[in-house]
Amino acid sequence: MHIPHLHDWAVTPREAIALQKQLAGQLVLDRPLDLSAIRHVAGVDVSVREGLSRAAVVVLSFPDLQVVETVLADAPTPFPYVPGLLTFREGPVLEEAFARLKTEPDALIFDGAGCAHPRGIGVASHMGLWLGRPSVGCAKTRLTGWSAGPGPLQGEAAALLARPPTSAEPSPPCIGAVLRTRANVAPVYVSPGHLIDQASAVALVSACLSRFRLPEPVRAAHRAAALTAASQPKLSGV
Protein backbone atom coordinates (compact mmCIF):
# COMPACT_ATOMS: atom_id res chain seq x y z
CA MET A 1 0.00 0.00 0.00
CA HIS A 2 1.11 3.57 -0.62
CA ILE A 3 2.65 5.27 2.40
CA PRO A 4 3.34 9.01 2.68
CA HIS A 5 6.53 9.93 4.55
CA LEU A 6 5.35 11.84 7.64
CA HIS A 7 8.74 12.31 9.28
CA ASP A 8 12.20 10.85 9.77
CA TRP A 9 12.46 7.82 12.07
CA ALA A 10 16.09 8.46 13.00
CA VAL A 11 15.54 10.89 15.85
CA THR A 12 16.77 11.22 19.42
CA PRO A 13 14.48 10.31 22.31
CA ARG A 14 13.77 13.96 23.02
CA GLU A 15 12.96 14.65 19.37
CA ALA A 16 10.74 11.57 19.36
CA ILE A 17 8.79 12.95 22.30
CA ALA A 18 8.40 16.32 20.60
CA LEU A 19 7.15 14.56 17.46
CA GLN A 20 4.61 12.59 19.46
CA LYS A 21 3.25 15.73 21.10
CA GLN A 22 2.85 17.34 17.70
CA LEU A 23 1.32 14.30 15.96
CA ALA A 24 -1.09 13.51 18.79
CA GLY A 25 -3.10 16.58 17.86
CA GLN A 26 -3.83 15.11 14.44
CA LEU A 27 -5.51 11.95 15.70
CA VAL A 28 -9.20 11.37 15.02
CA LEU A 29 -10.64 9.37 17.91
CA ASP A 30 -14.33 10.12 17.69
CA ARG A 31 -15.27 8.40 14.46
CA PRO A 32 -17.59 5.38 14.56
CA LEU A 33 -16.49 2.50 12.33
CA ASP A 34 -19.28 0.59 10.62
CA LEU A 35 -18.25 -3.02 11.08
CA SER A 36 -20.75 -4.18 8.49
CA ALA A 37 -18.61 -2.41 5.89
CA ILE A 38 -15.38 -4.12 6.95
CA ARG A 39 -14.06 -6.70 4.50
CA HIS A 40 -10.45 -7.05 5.63
CA VAL A 41 -8.75 -6.62 9.01
CA ALA A 42 -4.98 -6.71 9.46
CA GLY A 43 -3.05 -7.87 12.52
CA VAL A 44 0.33 -6.21 13.13
CA ASP A 45 3.28 -7.32 15.27
CA VAL A 46 7.07 -7.18 15.49
CA SER A 47 9.47 -9.69 17.05
CA VAL A 48 13.03 -8.86 18.04
CA ARG A 49 15.98 -11.19 18.44
CA GLU A 50 19.68 -10.43 18.60
CA GLY A 51 19.36 -7.00 17.06
CA LEU A 52 17.10 -8.10 14.23
CA SER A 53 13.49 -6.98 14.02
CA ARG A 54 10.91 -8.82 11.94
CA ALA A 55 7.57 -7.16 11.23
CA ALA A 56 4.49 -9.09 10.17
CA VAL A 57 1.22 -7.78 8.78
CA VAL A 58 -1.41 -10.45 8.25
CA VAL A 59 -4.67 -9.57 6.51
CA LEU A 60 -7.74 -11.62 7.40
CA SER A 61 -11.14 -11.61 5.76
CA PHE A 62 -13.89 -10.19 7.97
CA PRO A 63 -16.02 -11.38 9.66
CA ASP A 64 -14.91 -14.92 8.81
CA LEU A 65 -11.29 -14.31 9.86
CA GLN A 66 -9.45 -16.32 7.20
CA VAL A 67 -5.89 -15.34 6.29
CA VAL A 68 -5.76 -13.75 2.84
CA GLU A 69 -2.30 -12.15 2.81
CA THR A 70 0.89 -12.18 4.89
CA VAL A 71 3.86 -9.86 4.45
CA LEU A 72 7.13 -9.82 6.39
CA ALA A 73 10.02 -7.38 6.62
CA ASP A 74 13.35 -7.71 8.40
CA ALA A 75 15.64 -4.90 9.53
CA PRO A 76 18.26 -4.20 12.18
CA THR A 77 16.55 -3.00 15.39
CA PRO A 78 17.21 0.78 15.26
CA PHE A 79 16.16 1.97 18.68
CA PRO A 80 16.24 0.59 22.22
CA TYR A 81 13.06 -0.30 24.02
CA VAL A 82 11.97 2.79 25.90
CA PRO A 83 8.47 2.78 27.43
CA GLY A 84 6.47 5.34 25.48
CA LEU A 85 8.75 5.34 22.44
CA LEU A 86 8.01 1.88 21.05
CA THR A 87 6.98 3.33 17.70
CA PHE A 88 10.50 4.53 17.01
CA ARG A 89 11.77 0.98 17.49
CA GLU A 90 9.11 -0.71 15.37
CA GLY A 91 8.10 2.00 12.94
CA PRO A 92 10.82 1.62 10.29
CA VAL A 93 10.41 -2.12 9.80
CA LEU A 94 6.62 -1.83 9.98
CA GLU A 95 6.69 0.80 7.24
CA GLU A 96 8.63 -1.61 5.04
CA ALA A 97 6.19 -4.43 5.68
CA PHE A 98 3.18 -2.24 4.85
CA ALA A 99 4.89 -1.07 1.67
CA ARG A 100 4.82 -4.72 0.50
CA LEU A 101 1.14 -5.19 1.30
CA LYS A 102 -1.12 -5.57 -1.72
CA THR A 103 -4.47 -5.85 0.06
CA GLU A 104 -5.92 -2.60 1.43
CA PRO A 105 -7.15 -3.53 4.93
CA ASP A 106 -10.18 -1.60 6.23
CA ALA A 107 -8.83 -1.64 9.78
CA LEU A 108 -5.62 -2.50 11.60
CA ILE A 109 -5.13 -4.10 15.02
CA PHE A 110 -1.73 -3.63 16.66
CA ASP A 111 -0.01 -5.52 19.43
CA GLY A 112 0.51 -2.42 21.57
CA ALA A 113 -1.21 0.76 22.66
CA GLY A 114 -3.40 3.14 20.72
CA CYS A 115 -4.17 6.45 22.44
CA ALA A 116 -3.76 4.85 25.88
CA HIS A 117 -0.24 6.26 26.01
CA PRO A 118 1.52 8.94 28.14
CA ARG A 119 1.25 11.43 25.27
CA GLY A 120 -1.83 9.88 23.70
CA ILE A 121 -0.04 8.32 20.74
CA GLY A 122 1.03 4.70 21.02
CA VAL A 123 2.23 2.59 18.09
CA ALA A 124 -1.30 1.88 16.83
CA SER A 125 -2.13 5.59 16.73
CA HIS A 126 1.19 6.60 15.23
CA MET A 127 1.11 4.03 12.44
CA GLY A 128 -2.57 4.69 11.85
CA LEU A 129 -1.55 8.26 11.13
CA TRP A 130 1.19 7.17 8.71
CA LEU A 131 -1.14 4.79 6.94
CA GLY A 132 -4.28 6.89 7.03
CA ARG A 133 -6.34 3.87 8.09
CA PRO A 134 -8.55 3.09 11.07
CA SER A 135 -6.33 1.49 13.72
CA VAL A 136 -6.75 -0.07 17.14
CA GLY A 137 -4.28 -0.83 19.90
CA CYS A 138 -4.64 -4.17 21.69
CA ALA A 139 -1.96 -4.52 24.38
CA LYS A 140 -1.41 -7.49 26.67
CA THR A 141 -0.41 -5.30 29.60
CA ARG A 142 -1.00 -1.73 30.75
CA LEU A 143 1.28 1.10 29.68
CA THR A 144 -0.65 3.88 31.37
CA GLY A 145 -4.08 4.54 32.80
CA TRP A 146 -6.22 3.22 35.62
CA SER A 147 -9.13 0.82 35.70
CA ALA A 148 -11.35 -0.80 38.29
CA GLY A 149 -10.92 -4.02 36.32
CA PRO A 150 -13.60 -5.85 34.29
CA GLY A 151 -15.71 -8.66 35.68
CA PRO A 152 -14.48 -12.26 35.22
CA LEU A 153 -16.86 -13.16 32.41
CA GLN A 154 -15.97 -13.28 28.73
CA GLY A 155 -16.93 -10.01 27.09
CA GLU A 156 -16.97 -7.88 30.22
CA ALA A 157 -15.13 -4.58 29.97
CA ALA A 158 -14.15 -1.70 32.23
CA ALA A 159 -13.17 1.81 31.28
CA LEU A 160 -9.45 2.66 31.25
CA LEU A 161 -9.12 6.17 32.69
CA ALA A 162 -6.18 8.50 32.13
CA ARG A 163 -5.66 8.70 35.89
CA PRO A 164 -7.18 7.24 39.04
CA PRO A 165 -10.31 9.15 40.16
CA THR A 166 -9.83 11.63 43.01
CA SER A 167 -12.21 13.90 44.86
CA ALA A 168 -10.83 16.79 42.81
CA GLU A 169 -11.25 14.82 39.57
CA PRO A 170 -14.07 12.24 39.99
CA SER A 171 -14.10 11.24 36.32
CA PRO A 172 -10.74 11.50 34.55
CA PRO A 173 -10.79 11.23 30.73
CA CYS A 174 -11.49 7.72 29.39
CA ILE A 175 -8.64 6.57 27.13
CA GLY A 176 -9.58 2.99 26.42
CA ALA A 177 -11.07 -0.20 27.78
CA VAL A 178 -9.84 -3.23 29.67
CA LEU A 179 -11.52 -6.16 27.93
CA ARG A 180 -11.96 -9.68 29.24
CA THR A 181 -11.57 -11.66 26.04
CA ARG A 182 -11.82 -15.04 27.84
CA ALA A 183 -13.42 -15.92 31.18
CA ASN A 184 -10.98 -15.75 34.09
CA VAL A 185 -8.02 -14.94 31.86
CA ALA A 186 -5.93 -11.77 32.03
CA PRO A 187 -7.72 -8.99 30.07
CA VAL A 188 -6.32 -7.01 27.14
CA TYR A 189 -6.02 -3.24 26.95
CA VAL A 190 -7.92 -1.86 23.98
CA SER A 191 -7.67 1.76 22.88
CA PRO A 192 -8.57 3.51 19.63
CA GLY A 193 -5.56 4.34 17.49
CA HIS A 194 -6.74 6.66 14.72
CA LEU A 195 -9.92 7.20 12.64
CA ILE A 196 -12.04 5.18 15.09
CA ASP A 197 -13.82 5.72 18.40
CA GLN A 198 -13.55 3.62 21.52
CA ALA A 199 -16.83 1.78 21.15
CA SER A 200 -15.92 0.72 17.61
CA ALA A 201 -12.42 -0.30 18.70
CA VAL A 202 -13.84 -2.62 21.36
CA ALA A 203 -16.48 -3.93 18.95
CA LEU A 204 -13.85 -4.70 16.31
CA VAL A 205 -11.57 -6.56 18.72
CA SER A 206 -14.56 -8.44 20.11
CA ALA A 207 -15.60 -9.47 16.61
CA CYS A 208 -12.12 -10.87 15.98
CA LEU A 209 -12.06 -13.24 18.95
CA SER A 210 -12.19 -17.03 18.71
CA ARG A 211 -11.15 -19.30 21.57
CA PHE A 212 -8.03 -17.46 22.62
CA ARG A 213 -7.05 -14.44 24.67
CA LEU A 214 -5.84 -12.37 21.73
CA PRO A 215 -7.84 -11.44 18.61
CA GLU A 216 -7.09 -13.63 15.59
CA PRO A 217 -5.37 -10.96 13.47
CA VAL A 218 -2.86 -10.28 16.26
CA ARG A 219 -2.29 -13.99 16.87
CA ALA A 220 -1.64 -14.54 13.19
CA ALA A 221 0.81 -11.64 13.05
CA HIS A 222 2.56 -12.83 16.20
CA ARG A 223 3.13 -16.26 14.70
CA ALA A 224 4.24 -14.88 11.36
CA ALA A 225 6.76 -12.55 12.99
CA ALA A 226 8.25 -15.25 15.20
CA LEU A 227 12.00 -15.45 14.75
CA THR A 228 12.73 -19.16 15.11
CA ALA A 229 15.76 -21.01 13.77
CA ALA A 230 13.68 -22.47 10.97
CA SER A 231 12.51 -19.08 9.77
CA GLN A 232 15.85 -17.27 9.83
CA PRO A 233 16.46 -15.48 6.53
CA LYS A 234 19.30 -17.02 4.51
CA LEU A 235 22.41 -14.87 4.60
CA SER A 236 23.38 -15.75 1.10
CA GLY A 237 21.23 -16.24 -1.83
CA VAL A 238 22.49 -16.61 -5.16
Place this chain on the structure above:
DNA sequence: GCGACAG
Protein backbone atom coordinates in the same frame (compact mmCIF):
# COMPACT_ATOMS: atom_id res chain seq x y z
C1' DG B 1 13.59 11.02 45.69
C1' DC B 2 10.39 6.78 44.56
C1' DG B 3 7.55 3.94 41.76
C1' DA B 4 5.76 2.72 36.97
C1' DC B 5 6.85 1.37 32.60
C1' DA B 6 3.27 -1.33 25.39
C1' DG B 7 7.10 -4.61 23.29
Place this chain on the structure above:
DNA sequence: ATCTTGTCGC
Protein backbone atom coordinates in the same frame (compact mmCIF):
# COMPACT_ATOMS: atom_id res chain seq x y z
C1' DA C 1 10.44 -8.64 23.39
C1' DT C 2 13.59 -12.72 24.89
C1' DC C 3 15.92 -16.25 28.11
C1' DT C 4 13.71 -21.39 29.41
C1' DT C 5 11.25 -27.30 31.80
C1' DG C 6 7.89 -28.90 33.41
C1' DT C 7 3.18 -28.90 34.40
C1' DC C 8 -1.88 -28.13 35.12
C1' DG C 9 -6.14 -28.40 32.45
C1' DC C 10 -9.53 -28.79 28.57
